[in-house]
Amino acid sequence: MKKSATSYRRARVSEERISIKIRLKYSDVSLFQRRFSPYMSQYGMFLPTRHLKNKGTPLFFEFFLANNQRVFYGEGTVVQLYPPDRYPTAGLGIRFTALDQRSQQLLMEILAQQTQRSDLVPKLSPGVIQDLSDAAPATQAPPPTATGRQPARATAGTSKVPTQQPVASSNTAQPWNVGKPNAPETPATPPPAAKELPLFYGKESEIEETGPIIGIDLGTTNSCCAIVEGNKPHVIPSRYGYNTIPSIVAYDERGNLLIGHPAKSQMMLNPHNTVYGSKRLVGRKYHSPIVQIIKNRFLYEIIETEKGDSGVRIDQSNFTLQEVSALILTEIKEIAQSYLEQPINRAVISVPAYYNDNQRQAVREAGLLAGLKVERIVNEPTAAALAYGFGRSLNQKLLVYDLGGGTFDASVLQIHKDVYEVISTGGNTFLGGVDFDSRLIDYVLDRFYEEHQINLRHDAVKMQRIKDAVEKAKCDLSHEVKTDLIIPYIDLKDGVPLDINLTLDREVLNSLVQDLVEETVRVCDAVLSAQNLKPQEIDEVILVGGQTRMPLIHQRLTDHFGKPPHRNVHPDEAVALGTAILAYSFGQSGLIKLVDVLAMSIGIGLPGGRFKVIAPRNHKLPFEKSYTISTTRDDQTELEIVVFQGESSNVADNEYLGTMKLQNIQKAPRGKAKFDITFHLNNECILKITAKDLQTGLVKELVLSTRDTPEDLRQKLEMPAPAPAEAVPPPIPTQPTSHIPPIEDTPAPSGGGVLGWIKKLLGRR
Ligand SMILES: Nc1ncnc2c1ncn2[C@@H]1O[C@H](COP(=O)(O)OP(=O)(O)OP(=O)(O)O)[C@@H](O)[C@H]1O
Ligand SMILES: [Mg+2]
Structure with missing residues (x-):
């Protein structure tokens, strides 16, 4: 049923009607179709914006391509609000009330594409949308402007859709270049011939x-990025006006590199070329048990780099995860430069307290690739404590409970005025909001399977739609006790489109994730008991990370600690604000003193695959300890030390950090060539190992060679071969190896008698 042009004109004279003009950054209609497809249905669309209008507000909307062609326009009514504090992408749900004929045609094409992708037959009801074909000519939307220091925010009448802006390929090796927020892009950028990343491949000294x-x-x-100005820390908003940017990097179908919001908005259509959650993989060996277990959970391809690290393959090119992280840092750097109107060369970057040495080194490398000198790596809970305590002259024992998207950290700190001393720390780099999402996804998939006997797990696009909807439902359930999870046309059975349509209540969600919450409480208890502390001895529990908005977590912690958690720290911003405070303190000596501890023990592999701790967990930083090793064969010219991090007595369960090689040892009878090996950990927990030749007095700094494969390690450490999936393997006879040197029981300079039991072990050999 088409409405007449006359009635359309009558509708337009309504005084309350709001006009929204959206100017896109490209001139290609097909790109509009692809980018907006996830947001369109036959009845209406989602319009990303932070400028929300009341429900029921009538709208007149126009989308323009970069060449000024009006590509989609019509009228609608606001039917749903997605406020920024509750949704990852804020915006308006709009129901179409009128569309011009070309826009209707375009919408039908978009719906047809959606259905092709999920093998559905579209069912467009023509009567729903009116015809606007003879509507008023398009007025050109004014180009977006950047005023003063404020990054352009999404406002009606300016470019506002955070999906359109490919990242400027500024080369950070060159002098800085203040990005212009929302600067109009040259239309129709040709796809790059080869993947040249806008990164800095020089030295820190440059x-x-x-x-x-x-x-x-x-x-x-x-x-999230923050700075201290006028003695106060504050967040620097993204180029779209948000306080955080999604840690997502993608190549779109035209080879454009997208970072942050633009990458997130196209994720549903392009899951194989969109990298998210890279923080879980960075600095991890490809062959580590963890990567082998989780690599198939990602929708993009995880590969092994030349150095044996985990990397990613997107759009037919391979990248290290340092490069992926560096791209996110580059975006942050550009936002900060644009906001502060000056070059940014230095940063303090936070990492989970539970990050191992490789992961910390990887973040440093990422910083350098982004053209940033990393002044300090700081643990996230320590940064959050700084945001809580800075300038308040407190004397308190805090527990920082940080449950973000991917990691959980719990740390106990003693704040005494400006001294922040970490007493104990622990966590799990594989526990976060995504695990809560996974539980709910499984629940939704099971219900769908029960009802329709269809398994949706193998379709990446459908899974991405489900993930998105489930995460939103999970967040809704932090504010409401019930929510509807509706995903229209997720599949087709016997020619009939199938929807997911479930009412979820908070109780169901709580029951699905109860054990995850219990695991966090168990970690808190372990962190407390490592220093003989009881929950009642904690003065305040600080909640950090988006997932801590869940009421079950508040309830459980209130029960456990006998008091409700502190509410005045912003869960999304506290860590960034703390890093900014620390950065600020560098210019003012004595402003803040941080005393941190080692979150996970560091040690060496011994014959039989055992792990000997050299630097124990929770030891104060900086740390230094030495021991002596000697050759085990006549004329031996090479010695190796295999370094791991973790708490298991079995190296196979710990993270392999690398192998130290002592080469060109002067030939001598066995046991004559001796070396003092010293483990140094600096105050940001980065490991350096030195070897002093006791014959010549020469000191060598050892470099972690990281190329040992699991098989190399197995042989070096005389570990049994891994069990085949079903059969029990015959025992492997252990052969003494010449690679792994014995540790002498002569007292080490600062470490004390290393290891009576090693002697016993050696005695057995
Ligand atoms: N209202 C809410 N209720 C429940 N969970 C929420 C809510 N808002 C955000 N989250 C969840 O918080 C997580 C993101 O938190 P955050 O942004 O703090 O993580 P992150 O800092 O990126 O991760 P990490 O600290 O682990 O590296 C997501 O899993 C998101 O679903
Ligand atoms: Mg976080």
Whole structure:
């Protein structure tokens, strides 16, 4: 049923009607179709914006391509609000009330594409939308402007859709370049011939040590940047006006590199070329048990880099995860430069307290690739404690409970005025909001299977739609006790489109994730008991990370600690604000003193695959300890030390950090060539190992060679071969190896008698 042009004109004179003009950054209609497809249905669309209008507000909307062609226009009514504090992408749900004929045609094409992708037959009801074909000519939307220091925010009448702006390929090796927020893009950028990343591949010494130091929380899901100005820390908004940017990097179908919001908005259509959650993989060996277990959970391809690390393959090119993280840091750097109107060369970056040495090194490398000198790596809970306590002259024992998208950290700190001392720390780098989502996804998939006997797990696009909807439902359930999870046309059976349509209540969600919450409480208890502390001895529990908005977590912690958690720290911003405070303190000596501890023991592999701790967990940083090793064969010219991090007595369960090689040892009878090996951990927990030749007095700094494969390690450490899936393997006879040197029981300079039991072990050999 088409409405007449006359009635359309009558409708337009309504005084309350709001006009929204959206100017896109490209001139290609097919790109509009692809980008907006996830947001369109036959009845209406989702319009990303932070400028929300009341429900029921009538709208007149126009989308323009970069060449000024009006591509989609019509009228609608606001039917749903997605406020920024509750949804990852804020916006308006609009029901179409009128569309011009070309826009109707375009909408039908978009719906047809959606259905092709999910093998559905579209059912467009023509009567729903009116015809606007003879409507008023398009007025050109004014180009977006950047005013003063504020990054352009999404406002009606300016470019507002955070899906359109490919990242400027500024080369950070060159002098800085203040990005213009929302600057109009040259239309029709040709796809790049080869993947040249806008990264800096030079040395740290080439970066100037000038300009302000920014603080960066490089999160699994979202990243956040902050600065101290006028003695107060505050967040620097993204180029779209958000306080955080999604930690997502993608190549779109035209080869454009997208970072942050633009990458997130196209994720549903392009899941194989969109990298998210890279923080869980960065600095991890490809062959580590963890990567082998989780690699198939990602929709993009995880590969092994030349160095044996985990990397990713997107759009037919291979990248290291340092490069992926660096792209997110580059975006942050550009936002900060644009906001502060000066070059940014230095940053403090936070990492989970539970990150191992490789992961910390990887973040440093990522910082350098982004053209940033990383002034300090700081643990996230420590940064959150700084945001809580800075300038308040407190004397308190805090527990920082940080449950973000991908990691959980619990740390106990003693704040005494400006001294922040970590007493105990622990966590799990594989526990976060995504695990809560996974439980709910499984629940939804099971219900769908029960009803229709269809397994949706193998379709990446459908899974991405489900993930998106489930995460939104999970967040809704932090504010409401019930919510509807509706995903229209998720599949087709016997020619009939099938929807997911479930009412979820908070109780169901709570029951699905109860054990995850219990695991966090167990970690808190372990962190407390490591220092003989009881829950009642904690003065305040600070909640950090988006997932802590869940009421079940508040309830459980209130029960456990006998008091409700502190509410005045912003869960999304505290870590970034703390990094900014620390950065600020560098210019003012004595402003803040941080004393941190080692979150996970570091040690060496011994014959039989055992693990000997050299630096124990919770030891104060900096740390230094030495021991002596000697050759085991006549004329031996090479010695190796295999380093691991973790709490298991079995190296196979710990994270392999690398192998130290002592080469070109002067030939001598066995046991004559001796070395003092010293483990140094600096105050940001980065490991350096030195070897002093006791014959010559020469000191060598050892470099972690990271190329040992699991099989190399197995042989070096005389570990049994891994069990085949079903059969029990015959025992492997252990042969003494010449690679792994014995440790002498002569007292070490600072470490004390290393290991009576090693002697016993050696005695057995
Ligand atoms: N209202 C809410 N209720 C429940 N969970 C929420 C809510 N808002 C956000 N989350 C969840 O919080 C997580 C993101 O939190 P955050 O942005 O703090 O993570 P992150 O800092 O990127 O991750 P990490 O600190 O682990 O590296 C997501 O899993 C998201 O679903
Ligand atoms: Mg976080």
